[in-house]
Amino acid sequence: MGIQFDAAISTFTLQTARTTYRMRVDERGRLLHMYYGRRIGRGDLRELYPPADHGFSPDYYPCRRRRGVSPDVLPQEYTGCNVGDFRLSCLVVRDGMTGAAGADFLYDSHEITPGKYTLEGLPCAHDEDSEAETLYIRMKDPVTGLVLVLLYGVFARQDVITRAVRLENAGTAPLRLEKAASACLDLPFGDWDLVHFHGRHAMERKMERPPLPHAITTVSSTRGASSHHHNPFVILCDHTATEDHGLCYGVMPVYSGSHRTDIEVDQNGLTRLVTGLHDERFSWQLEPGESFTAPEVLLCCTPDGLGDLSRHYHTFLRRNICRSPFRYARRPVLINNWEATYFDFNTESICRIAEKAASLGVEMMVLDDGWFGKRDDDNTGLGDWFVNEKKLPGGLQPLIERVNALGMKFGLWVEPEMVSEDSDLYRAHPDWALTLPGRTPAMGRNQLVLDMGRPEVVDYLTQRLSTLLRENHIEYIKWDMNRNMSDVYSRALPPERQGETAHRYMLGVYKLLDRLTTAFPHVLFEGCAGGGGRFDAGMLCYFPQIWCSDNTDAIERLSIQHGTSFGYPVSCMGAHVSACPNHQTGRTVPLWTRAVVAMSGTFGYELDLGRLTDEECDQVRDQIKTFQRYYDVIQNGAYYRLSDPDRQPRYVAWQTVTDTESLVSLVLTHPEANARPLHLCLKGLEEDALYKVDELNVYGVTATPESGDNPASQVGAVCSGSMLMYAGYILPHLIGDAPSVQLHLTRLP
Known part of the structure; x- marks a missing residue:
C-alpha cells in the first residue's frame, strides 16, 4: 500500500x-x-x-x-x-x-x-x-x-x-x-x-x-x-x-x-x-x-x-x-433557552430553567441570543459583544456561578461574523461591513456581513471573544451565522482584487476559529448557520458538532438526519428535544419519540421544562439516563441505515454497532390499518456471534397493542448474528401518532 x-x-x-x-x-x-x-x-x-x-x-x-x-x-x-x-x-x-x-x-x-x-x-x-x-x-x-x-x-x-x-x-x-x-x-x-x-x-x-x-x-x-x-x-x-x-x-x-x-x-x-x-x-x-x-x-x-x-x-x-479535544470526549446533555424564552429573559428566568433542568439530570445550561448590547429582537446589537446588564445585572459571572452551583456547566450563543446597522460597532466602523458603493444593501434579519478578510476585523473579534472567554467560566460556545453574503464588496481591496473578497472572508473566518479553538481548548464549540447552512468538512475542523437544522420537528428531523448521515457522523449532528406543538411545523409528536430522534445526534433539550407535567418530567429523567447508558454505542458505533424514507415511507429505522453491543431505533411515521409486521434485517453484526436482547422499549403508543404482542416477552431472547441479519427480527406492533422503538443487543462472550 x-x-x-x-x-x-x-x-x-x-x-x-x-x-x-x-x-x-x-x-x-x-x-x-x-x-x-x-x-x-x-x-x-x-x-x-x-x-x-x-x-x-x-x-x-x-x-x-x-x-x-x-x-x-x-x-x-x-x-x-x-x-x-x-x-x-x-x-x-x-x-x-x-x-x-x-x-x-x-x-x-x-x-x-x-x-x-x-x-x-x-x-x-x-x-x-x-x-x-x-x-x-x-x-x-x-x-x-x-x-x-x-x-x-x-x-x-x-x-x-x-x-x-x-x-x-x-x-x-x-x-x-x-x-x-x-x-x-x-x-x-x-x-x-x-x-x-x-x-x-x-x-x-x-x-x-x-x-x-x-x-x-x-x-x-x-x-x-x-x-x-x-x-x-x-x-x-x-x-x-x-x-x-x-x-x-x-x-x-x-x-x-x-x-x-x-x-x-x-x-x-x-x-x-x-x-x-x-x-x-x-x-x-x-x-x-x-x-x-x-x-x-x-x-x-x-x-x-x-x-x-x-x-x-x-x-x-x-x-x-476534527481537531477538537471533544471529538471523542463524552459531551454534556444540555438545555438551550431559545424556544423557551426567545429574547425575553433575565437572570432569574434563566436560573429557573437551570434549576428545573438540573433536577431532571441535564448537565449544561446554554444561554442563547439576546444577552448582549441592545438586543431585544433580531434588528439590533450584533457586533456589540458586551453583556446587557439590564437583563443580566452584574454581567454573566453571577449567572454562571448560580448555574455552576447547581452542578451544571454554562454555555453561550454568539454570532461574531455579523453586524447590525443599529450597533456601536457599525457606527464606529461602517466600512467593516460588506456593502456595494452607492447602493442600499439587501438585508437578512436586518443585519450585515462583516468583512472577515480584513485583518483588523479578525483581530477585533479575537480580542473581544477572548476577553469574554477569559473573564467568564464558559465551557460551550454556539457559533451562529444567520445570513448569506450579498453586496459582496470590500472597502479594503483595490478594484482589481474585488473578486477575492468572498474567499478572503472564509480565510478570515478560519483564522479566527483557529485562534480561538487553539487558545481555549477546554471550550466545546458548536457550529451553526441558521441551523445546517454551513454543515461541511471545513467547519468540522474547528467544531466537533454542528447544529443540524433549525427545524426541531422530530418527524422532519428523520429526513434531515438521514440525508446528513451519508457523509457526516452522528457525533457531529446537533439534535435537541423541543416543544410540542412544534414551533416550526405545529406538529405534535410523543415526547419519547422526540428523544429517540435526538439521541441520533449530540442530544439535548430546547423547550420550557417548567411547562412539563410531572409524568413528562419523569420521562425526561429516563431519557437522559437512557442516552447516557447508550452513549458509547450511539456516538462511537458504526452507523447503518435500515430504511429509505423515500422508498419505505411507513417508518425510518437505523442502527449503531460496536464490538460488544448494538442499538436499533425505529420511528413509525405512517401507521396502517391491518398493518404488516415491522420486519427488519439488522446489519453490522458478527454472523457466528450470539446476541442477547437486553432491552426492547416501545414509546408513544396511544392505544393498547394487540394481545400477545408484549415487548417484555422478547427481552432475554438470544439470537445469532446471522439470524438477526438474514432472517431478520420482528418488532412489536405499533399504533398511534409517531410511536417509536429502541432495541438494545449485547454480544455474548
Missing part, C-alpha cells in the same frame, strides 16, 4: 487497502488519469486508451498530421485552460500583460514524502498516527511560467485520498485566476447515478439520486457558505448500488464558502467531475512570486455500497478532520 512510481512506464500508483488510483505522464509530458476504483495489480493501462480521431476534437500540435491524440478525449488529471479540451475545465488563467487566457501544464518533477501535507490558511486533514504519505507532482506551463503543484495525501488503511492544488506564479508577469478548482476526477467508463443533498433553511440535506444525463449537472452555492440548499458533498455510484453493494465514489470538499461541483458525461461516455471554489464573481491576482492554494477534497471509493462509503467518511472526519 501507499505511493509508488514506476519510472519505466512513468506511472504513479496510489494504493489503499481496497482501491487503486493511477496516473501516467505521457510521451508529451502531460499527466493523464488512468484509473480509480477497486484495487488492481500490475499492468499497463495504456491499452485502455488507444488513439482515436474524433471530429471537432483538436489534436496536440505535434500530432496534427497523424491525429487521434486530443486533449478533448484523453482522461486528464487536472485540465489546462483554453488549449483544446472542451469539457469541464479546472482552471481559467489570464495573462496580466496580454489578456490572453491559456495554460498547458507539462510534468516537471515529483516528490513522495511520509506524513500529510498541510495547507496554509485552510483547514485540511491531519495525519493522526503516522499513517499518511504525500505525493507532490509539479507541473509547469512554459509560456506563462504558472506552476501547478498537485498534492495527494494517501490514507491507505482508511481508503481515503485527499487532493489539493497550489498555483505558483514563477513567471515575470502578473496572472489573473478566474477559476481554480481543487480536483478533477475523470471516470472513462461506467454509467453513474449522482447522489446529492439539496434543501432549504429548516429542511436541509434531502437526498436525491438521479442518473447522470449526457449534459453538465451542477451542485453549487454562491451564498458565501456551503449553504442549506446544496451541500458540497456528492456521490457517484453504480445504477444498481445499494446500502450494501455497488461501486461508489465520494467527493467531499473541505470548504465552507461558495462552492461548485460540475459533472459532465461527454461524447464518448467519459464522466468528468470538477469541484472546488465557485468561479462566479471569483478572481485572484497572482503577482510574480505569489501562490494560491485551492481547498482540499476528500476522495473515497468503495465497492461495498453507500453504507460502507458513509462509515468510511464518518471515521475519517472524526479521526482526521
